[in-house]
Amino acid sequence: MDALLHQILAGLATGGIYASVALALVMIYQATHLVNFAQGEMAMFSTYIAWTLINAGMPYWGAFFLTVAFSFVFGVVIERVVIRPVENSPVLAVVVVFIALLFILNSIIGWIYTYTIKPFPSPFPEQPFFGNKLMSSHEMGAIGVTLVVLLLLYAFFRFTPLGLAMRAAAQNPESSRLVGIRVGWMLALGWGLAAAIGSVAGMMVAPIVFLDPNMMGGVLLYAFAAALVGGIDSPGGAVFGGFLVGVLENVLGAFVIGNELKLAVALVLIIGVLTVRPSGFFGKVHVTRV
Amino acid sequence: MKRLSLIGYGVLLLVACVLPFLVSEYRTFQFTLVLVYSIALLGLNILTGYNGQISLGHGAFYAIGAYVAAVLMDKAGFPYWATIPVAGAVCLLAGFLFGLPALRLEGLYLALATFALGVSLPQLLKYHHFEGWTGGVQGVVITKPDAPEFLAVLGLPLNQDQWLYFFTLAITVVMFLLAWNLLRGRLGRAMMAIRDNHVAAEAMGVNNAMVKSLTFGVSAMFTGVAGALGAIAIQFVAPDSFNIFVSLTFLIGIVIGGLASIPGAIYGALFIQFVPNIADEFSKAAPWAIFGLFLIGFTYLMPLGIAGAIRLGLARLTGKEHNSQPGKP
Numbered sequence: 001m002d003a004l005l006h007q008i009l010a011g012l013a014t015g016g017i018y019a020s021v022a023l024a025l026v027m028i029y030q031a032t033h034l035v036n037f038a039q040g041e042m043a044m045f046s047t048y049i050a051w052t053l054i055n056a057g058m059p060y061w062g063a064f065f066l067t068v069a070f071s072f073v074f075g076v077v078i079e080r081v082v083i084r085p086v087e088n089s090p091v092l093a094v095v096v097v098f099i100a101l102l103f104i105l106n107s108i109i110g111w112i113y114t115y116t117i118k119p120f121p122s123p124f125p126e127q128p129f130f131g132n133k134l135m136s137s138h139e140m141g142a143i144g145v146t147l148v149v150l151l152l153l154y155a156f157f158r159f160t161p162l163g164l165a166m167r168a169a170a171q172n173p174e175s176s177r178l179v180g181i182r183v184g185w186m187l188a189l190g191w192g193l194a195a196a197i198g199s200v201a202g203m204m205v206a207p208i209v210f211l212d213p214n215m216m217g218g219v220l221l222y223a224f225a226a227a228l229v230g231g232i233d234s235p236g237g238a239v240f241g242g243f244l245v246g247v248l249e250n251v252l253g254a255f256v257i258g259n260e261l262k263l264a265v266a267l268v269l270i271i272g273v274l275t276v277r278p279s280g281f282f283g284k285v286h287v288t289r290v
Numbered sequence: 291m292k293r294l295s296l297i298g299y300g301v302l303l304l305v306a307c308v309l310p311f312l313v314s315e316y317r318t319f320q321f322t323l324v325l326v327y328s329i330a331l332l333g334l335n336i337l338t339g340y341n342g343q344i345s346l347g348h349g350a351f352y353a354i355g356a357y358v359a360a361v362l363m364d365k366a367g368f369p370y371w372a373t374i375p376v377a378g379a380v381c382l383l384a385g386f387l388f389g390l391p392a393l394r395l396e397g398l399y400l401a402l403a404t405f406a407l408g409v410s411l412p413q414l415l416k417y418h419h420f421e422g423w424t425g426g427v428q429g430v431v432i433t434k435p436d437a438p439e440f441l442a443v444l445g446l447p448l449n450q451d452q453w454l455y456f457f458t459l460a461i462t463v464v465m466f467l468l469a470w471n472l473l474r475g476r477l478g479r480a481m482m483a484i485r486d487n488h489v490a491a492e493a494m495g496v497n498n499a500m501v502k503s504l505t506f507g508v509s510a511m512f513t514g515v516a517g518a519l520g521a522i523a524i525q526f527v528a529p530d531s532f533n534i535f536v537s538l539t540f541l542i543g544i545v546i547g548g549l550a551s552i553p554g555a556i557y558g559a560l561f562i563q564f565v566p567n568i569a570d571e572f573s574k575a576a577p578w579a580i581f582g583l584f585l586i587g588f589t590y591l592m593p594l595g596i597a598g599a600i601r602l603g604l605a606r607l608t609g610k611e612h613n614s615q616p617g618k619p
Contacts, residue, residue: 093589102582110574260416270403
């Protein structure tokens with residue numbers, strides 16, 4: 001029983017990270033109806049920035065917030081420079097640009113930092129909080145950070161005029177433009193936010209999977225699964241999906257199919273959700289007119 | 291124009307036949323891989339270029355083809371040439387079955403599902419219950435085929451690399467003819483009709499579901515044949531050589547070579563085989579950076595790839611109006 005409980009809690013911890021990446025995916029999907037295949041690589045890029053700052057002697061939280069700020073700007077720049085020219089192109093062109101971005105980020109990091117695996121510090125103490133034996137303090141901390149990010153996002157979209165403008169631009173670009181919202185910049189802001197959330201996820205997952213240029217490959221796949229399970233256009237759904245996928249992955253991996261086939265869980269979830277219920281648990285059902 | 295392109299293909303074939311006698315053994319091996327990739331790219335192009343279904347996981351079918359060939363040779367004692375049709379058949383079935391659920395997915399979602407397939411495949415290949423066949427993480431080593439003896443008797447002694455090259459070349463020619471015939475026939479037209487307007491295609495009596503699944507199957511078959519040939523050429527299969535980057539490399543190949551173009555597969559194959567070699571001299575990471583830059587550049591400036599640029603150039607040169615030909619994606 002203890003083992004099961006332990007797996008569920010560990011699943012919640014990784015689930016929090018999947019939830020963050022899924023949230024980043026949903027942010028971009030809502031704004032542009034695109035699924036960003038380079039999201040994992042963007043997060044990895046930010047994590048390396050954080051690593052550099054920490055190694056240069058910066059205190060952890062200083063590096064953390066500086067990285068988040070940098071990632072935000074980085075996301076905005078990518079949208080403005082790389083994505084904007086293909087905004088109205090066929091899906092294939094956009095997917096190709098995402099893949100190109102993935103390649104470029106991956107190889108820039110590989111070029112500068114080499115492909116050797118590096119340890120990444122955790123901001124949380126070694127010994128578990130409150131003397132419990134079920135979760136490490138990093139796992140609890142990661143869940144906490146995810147929840148804080150969620151709360152901030154919710155507050156931003158619910159209570160600020162800018163958040164409202166962004167929601168409007170995502171929902172109805174034409175009318176938003178008519179009332180004076182600069183839709184193009186709202187999309188860029190969406191990318192910036194997604195990159196910032198992704199960087200938090202990257203910094204939270206790096207102490208677990210260690211730092212290397214391909215560290216986000218598996219995480220991205222689980223995040224896709226999480227976003228789809230929750231409904232790709234629903235932020236709350238993405239978070240729910242993230243925790244669900246994390247727990248499923250850990251429990252199934254430990255007791256049913258073994259660690260070797262963990263990624264197959266994501267594959268089955270993705271294909272299963274897409275064929276059986278493409279809108280996920282909380283997504284809107286789309287009806288297209290012929 | 292028709293005669294001109296026939297002559298062009300004739301010259302190309304001639305050059306391909308002379309090539310292994312002019313270059314080193316290692317280059318011959320590289321050109322064998324170019325042929326292998328061109329078949330794989332042709333397969334992906336049938337699906338993505340002609341039918342408009344995006345696959346980011348075609349490396350999976352390449353891997354299945356490779357593993358079928360390796361396991362048949364290693365465990366069942368098949369001669370190498372007999373594994374090719376089996377690999378093709380297995381992939382046809384696998385592709386068709388994967389195509390059935392994929393039917394309901396469009397564009398981005400299909401890309402997502404196939405991406406998931408590509409990422410999770412190495413884990414499936416390592417799965418320990420299959421280890422008896424697949425060799426687990428270690429993979430399978432296969433022996434390189436010798437040239438048949440009657441060639442030496444005829445006074446044409448070929449070394450192993452040259453023989454493998456000609457063997458691959460023969461299959462490549464067959465596959466290209468097959469694709470050419472398929473694409474200008476009933477099924478090919480149905481594929482393009484679905485790509486351009488699936489509602490209109492349905493209204494004209496095209497069975498969308500059937501054609502899309504079948505296209506997936508045929509496409510996987512081509513890629514699987516390429517995988518089998520690739521395994522024989524490299525003499526080794528292992529799970530980690532079939533990671534997601536294989537699938538993405540195929541996508542690069544068709545985008546650079548030219549979407550919905552048969553010769554585009556050859557240009558793309560040359561690109562993905564030789565450009566990394568050149569770039570490798572700068573850094574281990576350089577090939578991917580260059581691939582990325584080329585991808586972005588082509589998407590912005592030359593969306594029809596090298597084949598499209600050549601077609602346009604020829605049309606300018608001959609002064610003929612660039613007529614809207616059926617291969618426009």
